Amino acid sequence: MKLIDLGAAPDVKTQYEEFLQQLCDQFEMDHAAYAGMNPAAGTIHGHVTYGDEWKTHYEQQQFQLIDPTLHMSQRSIAPVDWSRLERSKDFQHVFQDASDFGIGDQGMTVPVRGPFGDIGLLSVTRDCSKDEWKKVVGNVIGDLQSMAVHIHDSVMHSDELSRILYHPSLSSRELEILQWVAAGKSQQDIGDILSISHRTVEVHLRSSREKLCALTTPQAVGRAIATGLIYPS
Amino acid sequence: MKLIDLGAAPDVKTQYEEFLQQLCDQFEMDHAAYAGMNPAAGTIHGHVTYGDEWKTHYEQQQFQLIDPTLHMSQRSIAPVDWSRLERSKDFQHVFQDASDFGIGDQGMTVPVRGPFGDIGLLSVTRDCSKDEWKKVVGNVIGDLQSMAVHIHDSVMHSDELSRILYHPSLSSRELEILQWVAAGKSQQDIGDILSISHRTVEVHLRSSREKLCALTTPQAVGRAIATGLIYPS
DNA sequence: CGATCACTACGGGAATCCCCGAATAGTGCT
DNA sequence: AGCACTATTCGGGGATTCCCGTAGTGATCG
Incomplete structure (x- = not known):
């Protein structure tokens, strides 16, 4: 398993998204997204492979405030399979819209935490049947976990300076x-x-x-x- | 901090240590150890596959206070390979003694954190050359990460106060x-x-x-x- | 159907916290 | 040395929070 040195990238934003794209290719996923929250610096890093339409819609609708995948995985240690999420009103709202934008409903979110309360969430999705999803996930869950740790580690270290300064x-x-x-x-x-x-x-x-x-x-x-x-x- | 003696629940203790033993067998490791701390509940959980001699010596020497593997990985997001630890006096002390008890010096610690400031550390060791260690680790790092998450998730949910706080x-x-x-x-x-x-x-x-x-x-x-x-x- | 429990709601009075002023010691800069 | 600034220490007294008791409503259960 090769890991791209995220820190050495000239264009960091592009580099992260390319990394996520490679992750999709390697693990047979449609899309991947990373959200990193650093409460110390008051910053949020977000990188996704979704299309611009969905990104814009997500931001305009302020979905980050109600997105059940974010809520649930922020409280979990283990990865959260989206099929186990409570079918709340917020869930309906977000997932219905996501479906309209062509995003499959099979997915999972891997949470990673650092020693300073920082949280990284790596989400992957794939449009397929439940059985196929189970099979795919079972094969790559360990690698996904490693990827999540690697991305979060990179992001947090690149943001370390601002964190220290903000303290x-x-x-x-x-x-x-x-x-x-x-x-x-x-x-x-x-x-x-x-x-x-x-x-x-x-x-x-x-x-x-x-x-x-x-x-x-x-x-x-x-x-x-x-x-x-x-x-x- | 109260030390939870999982020996009080024979089935639980056996379950975790058997799990660690299986982990060793599967990933070609000599020993595995898990340490979980929940500052909220004020509890510490520990499970190891080490022999009783080393366990006793470790406790008597209060090594948990100076053990560099614990110190370093508590501050890290990514897994910490013991070969990258600073060769401090504490390092010499602990690792020399470990060697005397027949514990190999190749090892790594995988940290896992929960949303409540709880930390789990999964350590594995193997007596072998550096090159062999690198090869072995490269193959199982992802699975180790998953295992660490799984153990920590189990332990934290088994603790009563933790369960209350998590739900x-x-x-x-x-x-x-x-x-x-x-x-x-x-x-x-x-x-x-x-x-x-x-x-x-x-x-x-x-x-x-x-x-x-x-x-x-x-x-x-x-x-x-x-x-x-x-x-x- | 009565019992029980959780949620919401209120008031009296004791306990605690918070704002005011004040003093000393150390540090850095001119 | 003189000055400014911060960290640390303390007390008085008003403001706020906290503990105790009370009560209506709705849901659950034997």
């Missing part, structure tokens, strides 16, 4: 206290743990809120976790 | 209110927005906290964002 600089004390807050401790508890006044704890918390541009502590914790500054517990 | 059932009102809280609104604000009493808002929040096993609202928001129930804003 707010919370002091060690602020991070320490925010981590305890996320762990469910009260300000008094934290003061006892760190052997300082609960008033001081509150000052650090206020400072953290300001740096994260958050109005409340829950919002600050949410942002800190989304950006990988602290870990959920 | 939360917040009511629509609870989600709605939690989303507003994550957006930095106060209970009074939310009450005004939804045209209900701020007391009622608090009840839904309390209910959300209970369902997410969170002690405080910031913790609940952190978990909800980490699980993708709501979105950071």
Whole structure:
């Protein structure tokens, strides 16, 4: 299995899409799509082999907000076969439109996560019967997993600089206290743990809120976790 | 962190270790090991095919604190080949001892992450030459990736708290209110927005906290964002 | 059909958090 | 040295959140 060095590509965007196209050819898929979310930098990388019509329609309809394949795979560890998705209203909406644009309904999404809360989703589709799909997928599931990891690794490393630059600089004390807050401790508890006044704890918390541009502590914790500054517990 | 002793459930323990053993046989490896950490549930799961001598020595020496294979792969997206690890003092220490216990120095660790900050590390080793190792790994890297995902998925879903967190059932009102809280609104604000009493808002929040096993609202928001129930804003 | 449970809704009062002001110590720049 | 800036520490008091009790509605079940 050959892997293209995605980082060394002169035209990165084209290179990614060529990579996805080769992936389709190799694994007998109609289309492939990658969506990478980096909450730290507030960026989303998207690369697809779909036609421009579907891309435009998808964007105009804001399907990324309701797309069940994205929702479900964001919460899953294992790959998500689209046939197992709940037949919700959103599902009908997106898949009906996709079908109108000639996109087959057999597909799956492989989620990959990095250490900073970043998520990569590699989706592949093929227009065929259920039995044929099962057979094809069974043969390439492992390679797909590797491909997903490889793409996400590349994208995240190419975006590493922006991530670092975007990171707010919370002091060690602020991070320490925010981590305890996320762990469910009260300000008094934290003061006892760190052997300082609960008033001081509150000052650090206020400072953290300001740096994260958050109005409340829950919002600050949410942002800190989304950006990988602290870990959920 | 509580250490879950899967030995308490003989069938489960046997199941996982048998699985790892089969994995070794199938992929021509000497040993396989899985370590899974769920910071949310505060639990660690471990399964290995190593002999009892090495297991005991590893635990007594507290190698999990300095093991470079764990350290490096916790920060990586892609699999980490042990040959690329920095030759630090800790590396010498652990690998010298491992060698004394008859464990080959060719190996790699595949990291897998879930949406809740949980990490699974699947390591495999084989006593052979570098060239032979490269050849073997090249053939099975994709399948190893799938195996790692499969094990981590199984383990995380078998853990009670993890199961609760992975399959939360917040009511629509609870989600709605939690989303507003994550957006930095106060209970009074939310009450005004939804045209209900701020007391009622608090009840839904309390209910959300209970369902997410969170002690405080910031913790609940952190978990909800980490699980993708709501979105950071 | 009665019992039970989940969801939604409200209020009183205690506990906690948050805004204000204030002080000290370290760091970097002029 | 003087100045500006940040990190860290603390207390008072108002604002907010949290715990307890109560209650109506609808769904499920024996």
